[in-house]
Amino acid sequence: xxxxxxxxxxxxxxxxxxIVWALKLKGIQYDSIDEDLSNKSPLLVQYNPVYKKIPxxxxxxxxxxxxxxxxEYIEDTWNHNPLMPQDPYHKATARFWVxxxxxxxxxxxxxxxxxxxxxxxDAIDEAIENLKLLEEQLKGKKFFGGEKxxxxxxxxxxLANLVPVFEEIVGMKIIDEExxxxxxxxxHEFAQVAIIKESWPPHDxxxxxxxxxxxxxxxx
Amino acid sequence: xxxxxxxxxxxxPSPFVMRPRIALNIKSVEYEFLQxxxxxxxELLLKSNPVHKKIPxxxxxxxxxxxxxxxxxxxxxxxxxxxxxxxxHPYDRAIARFWAAYVDExxxxxxxxxxxxxxxxxxxxxxxxxxxxxxxxxxxxxxxxKGGQFFGGEQIGYLDIAFGSYLGWLRVTEKFNQxxxxxxxxxxxxxxxAEAFCSHPAxxxxxxxxxxLAEFAKVLxxxxxxPPK
Numbered sequence: 001x002x003x004x005x006x007x008x009x010x011x012x013x014x015x016x017x018x019i020v021w022a023l024k025l026k027g028i029q030y031d032s033i034d035e036d037l038s039n040k041s042p043l044l045v046q047y048n049p050v051y052k053k054i055p056x057x058x059x060x061x062x063x064x065x066x067x068x069x070x071x072e073y074i075e076d077t078w079n080h081n082p083l084m085p086q087d088p089y090h091k092a093t094a095r096f097w098v099x100x101x102x103x104x105x106x107x108x109x110x111x112x113x114x115x116x117x118x119x120x121x122d123a124i125d126e127a128i129e130n131l132k133l134l135e136e137q138l139k140g141k142k143f144f145g146g147e148k149x150x151x152x153x154x155x156x157x158x159l160a161n162l163v164p165v166f167e168e169i170v171g172m173k174i175i176d177e178e179x180x181x182x183x184x185x186x187x188h189e190f191a192q193v194a195i196i197k198e199s200w201p202p203h204d205x206x207x208x209x210x211x212x213x214x215x216x217x218x219x220x
Numbered sequence: 221x222x223x224x225x226x227x228x229x230x231x232x233p234s235p236f237v238m239r240p241r242i243a244l245n246i247k248s249v250e251y252e253f254l255q256x257x258x259x260x261x262x263e264l265l266l267k268s269n270p271v272h273k274k275i276p277x278x279x280x281x282x283x284x285x286x287x288x289x290x291x292x293x294x295x296x297x298x299x300x301x302x303x304x305x306x307x308x309h310p311y312d313r314a315i316a317r318f319w320a321a322y323v324d325e326x327x328x329x330x331x332x333x334x335x336x337x338x339x340x341x342x343x344x345x346x347x348x349x350x351x352x353x354x355x356x357x358x359x360x361x362x363x364x365x366k367g368g369q370f371f372g373g374e375q376i377g378y379l380d381i382a383f384g385s386y387l388g389w390l391r392v393t394e395k396f397n398q399x400x401x402x403x404x405x406x407x408x409x410x411x412x413x414a415e416a417f418c419s420h421p422a423x424x425x426x427x428x429x430x431x432x433l434a435e436f437a438k439v440l441x442x443x444x445x446x447p448p449k
Contacts, residue, residue, distance in 0.1 A: 050322065050356065062311055069317045076310035088297035089283050095290045100271065133271060 005030035006058040008044055010037060012201050012209055014158030015067040016055040021154050022071050024195040026078045068098065071151060083151040097137060097144065098155040105130045106158070112174065113166040113210070114217050120170075127174055131183060138182040142189055149193060153186075157196065160187035165206045169214060226251040227279040229265050231258070233436045235328075235385040236288040237276040238426050242381050243295040243305055245422035259443065289320055292381055306378050312364070313378075316371070319360050320382035327353045328386060334393055343397070350393075350401050357383065358407040365409075369416045376420055384417040391430040392437050 007023065007030050009016025023030050035044055035054050047056045047063035056063050057070045064073050075083050084091050108130055111123035134156070137144060144152035163175055175183055190196060226244065228251050230237030244251050256262055261273055268277045268284035278285040278294065285294045296305040307313050330349040337343035364371045364379065371379035394401050402410050418427050428436075 059311075064311070064314045064318070066318055066321055069314050069321065072317060073310055073314040076313055088294050089280075089285070091297065092285045092290050092294040095293070096271075096285075096287055099287055099290065 003029070004058075004060055006033060007031070008033045008035055008041075008047065008056040008058070009054045010035055012206060013054060014162060017161070017199065017201070018067050018154050018157065019055045019057060019070050019074075020199050021157065021196060022074045022083060024199065025083065025149070025154075026074065026081050028074070028078060068102070068155070071154065075151070083145075083154065085145075085150070094145070094150060094152045097134070097152045100130075100133070101152075101156045105134065105156070109159075109163065109166065109174065112172070113170060114214060116218065124172065124174060128179070131175065131180060135180050135183050138186055141182075143186065149190065149196075153190060157190055159183070160190045161201065162206070162210075163187075165203065165210055168207060169211050225281055227254055228252070229254050229256065229262070229268065229277040229279065230275040231256050232428055233388075233433055233440075234275060235389055238385040238388075238423075239288040239381050240276050240278050240291040240295060241426045242376075242385070242422050243292045245426065246303055246305060246376065247295060247299040247301075249295070249299055258440070288385075289324070289378075289382060292378060296378075303375050304377070305372075305381070307372065315360070315364060316377065316379040316382075319357065319364075319371075319379050322353075323357075323383045323386060327357070327383075331386070331389065331393055334397060347397070347399055347401070351406065354402060354407050354410060358410050361409045361413060365413075369413065371413070376417065376422065380413075380417055384414070384423065387414055387418060388428050388430065388433045392434045395430060395434055396437070 005023070005028055007016070007019055009019065009032065011034055020032075033041075033043070035041060037054070040052055044054065044056065045052055047058060048054075048065040051065060053065070055067055055070060056065050057073065058064075059073075059077070064070050071083065084094055105127070108123055108127040112120055112127050115123055143149045144156065159175070167173055167175075175187070177184060191200065226249055228237065228240050228244070230241070230253065232255065241251075241253070254262075254264065256265060256275055264279075265275065265277065266273055268279055269275075269286045272286065274286075276286075276288055276291060278291045280294075280298065285291050292305060307316055327350065330346060330353060333346040334343060334350065337346045360379075361371055364373075366373050368374040370376045371383070376384075390401055393399075402414060404411055417423055
């Protein structure tokens with residue numbers, strides 16, 4: 001039976017992008033359905049009734065939601081080109097840093113982007129502390145996964161994609177050469193990987209979108 | 221493997237700490253349970269979990285593993301002989317992980333909102349949120365159990381552990397607020413499941429008694445309200 005794989009996502013969401021990267025790394029053919037989140041399709045509501053959010057992966061009619069759950073599903077279903085190490089301890093370590101990225105790094109950088117004044121300064125401080133831990137993890141390695149990109153790189157890939165956009169809009173520098181040489185090198189290497197490069201959302205479009213988002217947020 | 225080869229750093233009231241303990245029990249792995257004192261963090265904890273400085277931590281040999289659900293998956297993989305904790309089919313694994321993330325990210329925070337609610341109206345809203353969440357889980361249970369007693373089917377598994385570890389605190393919340401969160405009318409399956417889970421051999425010595433936990437909750441509330449030293 002031919003595999004039918006669909007991915008519901010948006011053009012800019014970093015969570016959707018992770019899944020694009022995972023599917024491409026495994027060479028899995030899929031149909032892309034770009035959602036307009038201001039006007040959610042009946043399909044999205046049907047496939048993700050609990051959250052009504054993207055990304056959603058649909059595989060032979062069955063839907064899976066939540067980006068990290070989806071990536072683990074992809075890893076479990078298509079065993080070639082593994083995204084995670086085989087060793088249970090190294091796997092647990094990869095999962096730990098993925099969770100750290102989503103639970104700590106992402107909210108702090110998002111806060112730094114959306115806030116102003118003292119709140120922003122505090123958010124930037126927190127983001128820097130979190131990023132220092134990632135910098136330590138990278139020391140001497142090309143990717144978080146070692147020589148090849150793996151789960152942790154995919155999960156943190158939004159840093160390469162969005163932090164320069166946020167920094168440009170706000171006029172701040174969080175990931176600087178002095179404090180984060182390894183992280184900057186990683187961002188550059190990551191962006192150059194063929195399948196990553198070919199799915200990179202356009203920088204100009206991202207600037208427009210996130211500028212508008214920030215403006216709306218500050219207007220409240 | 222010698223008992224001292226496997227350690228769990230934790231505290232008896234914590235639902236998160238229960239998770240690796242249940243998982244190790246399922247695998248019949250002996251371990252040393254090192255309890256932290258409320259209000260202080262041991263050297264070993266700070267060394268083993270420098271990033272978060274939180275319990276639980278599993279120490280296997282000399283390797284620390286942190287984050288309760290990551291530890292449970294690690295236990296399943298490191299001690300790979302039966303019984304399995306995660307389901308074997310990828311789709312079932314995804315469903316289990318999805319609902320485990322739901323209990324941590326939605327259900328538990330909404331339980332905490334009942335506690336922190338400032339007034340009857342806010343409390344009512346918070347209670348309704350928890351009940352709505354439990355109704356979703358009732359539906360998930362019906363689909364996952366495949367004729368068995370547990371989310372994992374015939375045997376307890378990952379989602380039973382993830383959700384079941386909150387039952388102690390759920391019952392304390394019911395007691396303090398004179399409300400039934402799990403009830404026969406809306407969540408009959410879960411009511412039966414909760415009984416079966418709490419009396420399971422891998423769980424019963426690890427699940428705190430509701431009264432003991434309620435007493436601890438009062439101690440914790442006092443400690444938090446006290447002015448900082």
